[in-house]
Amino acid sequence: MKSLIALTCLLLTPLIAAVKPNVIVIIADDCTYSDLAIHGGQNAKTPNIDSLAKQGTIFDRAYLGMAMCAPSRSELYTGRLPLRNGCAWNQGTSRPGTKSMPHLLGDLGYRVGLAGKSHVQPASVYPFENVPGYDENCVNNPTRPNDTAGVKNFITRDDAQPFCLVVALTEPHAPWVMGDASAYPPKSLKLPANFADTPMTRQSFSRYLAEVTYMDNQVGELLALLETTKKASDTLVLFTSEQGAQFPGNKWTNWDTGLHTSLVARWPGVVPAGRRTPALVQYADVLPTLMDLAGGKPDASAFDGASFAPVLRGEGDRHREFVYGMHNNYPEGPPYPIRSISNGDWRYIRNLSPEKLYIEKHMMGRDEHNPYWSTWMFRSTEDAHALHMVQRYMHRPAEELYHTAEDRFEMTNLATDPAHAETKARLAAALDRSLTDQLDPGVPLDTPSAFEASQKQKPVFPGKP
Known part of the structure; x- marks a missing residue:
């Protein structure tokens, strides 16, 4: 039957x-x-x-x-x-x-x-x-x-x-x-x-x-x-x-x-x-x-x-x-452009302005919806993990590489590990191909002028036609 x-x-x-x-x-x-x-x-x-x-x-x-x-x-x-x-x-x-x-x-x-x-x-x-x-x-x-x-x-x-x-x-x-x-x-x-x-x-x-x-x-x-x-x-x-x-x-x-x-x-x-x-x-x-x-x-x-x-x-x-990611921080905070790629097992992230601090005004400001950020800052003076979380969020290197399949919350950056240089190079090359295909200008996209142009429905950077 x-x-x-x-x-x-x-x-x-x-x-x-x-x-x-x-x-x-x-x-x-x-x-x-x-x-x-x-x-x-x-x-x-x-x-x-x-x-x-x-x-x-x-x-x-x-x-x-x-x-x-x-x-x-x-x-x-x-x-x-x-x-x-x-x-x-x-x-x-x-x-x-x-x-x-x-x-x-x-x-x-x-x-x-x-x-x-x-x-x-x-x-x-x-x-x-x-x-x-x-x-x-x-x-x-x-x-x-x-x-x-x-x-x-x-x-x-x-x-x-x-x-x-x-x-x-x-x-x-x-x-x-x-x-x-x-x-x-x-x-x-x-x-x-x-x-x-x-x-x-x-x-x-x-x-x-x-x-x-x-x-x-x-x-x-x-x-x-x-x-x-x-x-x-x-x-x-x-x-x-x-x-x-x-x-x-x-x-x-x-x-x-x-x-x-x-x-x-x-x-x-x-x-x-x-x-x-x-x-x-x-x-x-x-x-x-x-x-x-x-x-x-x-x-x-x-x-x-x-x-x-x-x-x-x-x-x-x-x-x-591959799957692709991007972030343009303005107007949620000061410009901080990010691009990324993942094959499901590994994730490669490129921070285009690593010399800057990452700031998200809703998350880190005196927002009634998010009262906990200040407690992370306060706890960071006496708790090593809290300090690491604050630093991880605000100060990011030019490149990040995570073995997401084994490191679910991506806590260990392997971008400078020679053992994974080939993986990083392969993902970086694939990301470059995608950015070229999308006509992504990178840093100039995450600016007040580009955002304001988009609001007027006259984008300065039209992307892939």
Whole structure:
């Protein structure tokens, strides 16, 4: 009997895959991938994400190009890296004329909506249908209660037309005010290796973890809605955690805990359940993949990404050779440009202005959302690890090389180790090829004048045409 069922599933899979799937993309906001239980997190309780993962496939090596909200989302929605779509700063705008998810999936017969946080512009590049019910402001205190009625109306409005809906949640973005922090007693938490251990850090981490669980509850509501509307079987669900959380060393960096994202996919009968894949994928690959699944033929010259549909279907575990990262610090702080590359095992980072101190004004200023940085500074006078974390964050060498597969939090820089010179040279050469391909000018991009030009939608450095 089991063999007959397996044969039936095998025969039916091509038929199911030939049907255009509905799509729901659920985006958490500033959630470090390694804090989730499915990626080895030891604190956060996320039963709904855990259940989704058991029903689908976990991508162990998924990345985004910039660890900031606007650039990462612009990459996800356009299939183009930040410099190429024009949004290479956290408050930047994409280049007029750029095509995004609403245009390209709309051309394939989809209605395309967005509920919650947008943080991308201009509207002509991102003409999502607005779906009500979720807070659009990630710093509201408290977050406004969500209502799934708008989502239900959108996904059930026309059974004859497939839908693609992005639900962009605002948790666990700071301020961490939602959820039950009492479920995470500060003294019992296991802090990540790249944290300095102070009472304020533990209190903040407790509140952040409460928001992670609050976010997980929202994921559960959406999954339950798919079941009650009988849309679950023909809907591809993608969950992603976006960039790292607003703790030093995560968001606004090119370290793994900044650029590495969680990606989970579920599509019953098509995406294998209970599977993990080491395939290397990047946000720029998502839109070409959705177009491929919808029956389109993505033009390779129009994207920095490519379809990983075969990986989704369980037909292989390889996709791209490298993933790329960049950081332009202005206007989040004084200019501090960074470029990076990873093959999933190793990460090479190039700090273009190593003579400068790295300063991120939200993280290090007197921001009510981040009261813990000053405690790291204070503790650094008597705690060697705290001192190392402060120095690591503020003063960075020209080159960094990490064996991420063995050094998860990238604490040991091997850039000057002769034993790894060949690895560094290989990654550096590949990064150079990418920067040339993107027409990346480097240091001049991370300047007030370049940012201001981008705001006027007249970028000085247009990137790859």
